[in-house]
Amino acid sequence: MNIKFDPNNAVIRLCMSGMSLEDSGNIEDATTMFYKAWHEATDDYERFIAAYHLARQQKIIADKLKWIEASLQCALNINDDNVKSAYSTLYLHIAKCYDELGDSDNALRNYESANLYNGAPSDEGPFYHGTKADLQVGDLLIAGGISNYKPELKMNHIYFTANVNGAGLAAALAKGEGKERVYIVKPIGEFENDPNVTDKKFPGNLTRSYRSQAPLRIIGEETEWAKPTTTERREWRENLAKSKGGIIN
Template identity: 85%
Template sequence: MNIKFDPNNVVIKLCMSGMVMEENGNTEGSIMMFLKAWHEATDDYERFIAAYHLARQQKSITDKLKWMETSLQCALNINDDNVKSAYSTLYLNIAKCYEELCDSTNARRNYELSNSYKGAPSDEGPFYHGTKADLQVGDLLIAGGNSNYKPNLKMNHIYFTANANGAGLAAALAKGEGRERVYIIEPTGEFENDPNVTDKKFPGNLTRSYRSKEPLRIIGEETEWVKLTTTERHKWRENLAKNKGEIIN
């Protein structure tokens, strides 16, 4: 199975709405939205995401534990690279619940499981990088260039993703006048989860976004991805201008 994170998925959109309510202090509204997401979920992937957000909102530790374990079980049922990055976070939250319940045996077991899933990502791709630069197969993309999003910021890493639509978004927002390009790349060295998205709004790295200090080699070009509408592009640029899309380097 190879699940792609889709921001237009009904359950993900409901959870995003719930998180906006949460940020605005409307806790009751956010819980209602996450419950709606849970009831509208049609598969384990959607249930895993909805249960995680419901777990975060529970005041009772036993309720939080129940929902977090539900989320984990749904994630384990999927057994997909897109979801494995969330295992460490889920086990960690479960361990903390057991610790608060003074169950040291289960707390220790879940801390150990959380640690066992930490480390370098196991994603095997294919991987993509979006840009407006006109490049050739065999060319290397290297870190140290200027950020597409913040003027005068030198990037210590080069970013890429296993989601062609995510790379297409990066291409649409990249500086330059050239046409949007999504290149198929292979990392030449170690890479890590992109800290800008990992464990931020969703557990783990569901967008399969990565970064590396080592060059990325271009091995082809992708021509099929979902293009942004003019309205969507304008909205993304507004968010970036407000620093909502800030890249942490």
């Protein structure tokens, strides 16, 4: 399977609404929204995400454990690269629940499983980088550019993704007046999960976003992706402007 993270998915939108309610302190309505996401989920991918957010809301450890184990089981059922990055996080939450319940054997077993999946990304792509720069096949993209989101910040890494629509959004938000371009790239060194999105709103790295200090080689150009509407672009820029979190550089 090769599932693409879609921010317009109905269940993901419900979870995003729940997180917004949570951020504003409205925990009861947030929990209701997460239950709604669970009941409206139609497959294991949607159930994995909804159950994860329900687990976070539980006050009783046994209930938290029940929901996080449900999330993990759905994730394991999928067996998809898009979801494997969440395994370590889910096993770690389960281990901590068993710790709090005094079950050291199950805690240790799940800590070991968390460590087993906590390695370098195994994603084999294809990978994409969105920009407004006019580049050629064979060119190298290198770290040291200015952030699209914080103009005062010089980036220590070059960023890329296995989600072509995510690269298209990055192209839309990039500085400059040039044509929006999505290049197919190949990392020529080690790379890591982008810590700015990994385990933030969703478990693992569902958007398959990565970064490297080594260059990326352009090996082609993609011309087909879901281009964000004018309204979506405005909303993204407004959300970025309101964002209080710093970029992990």
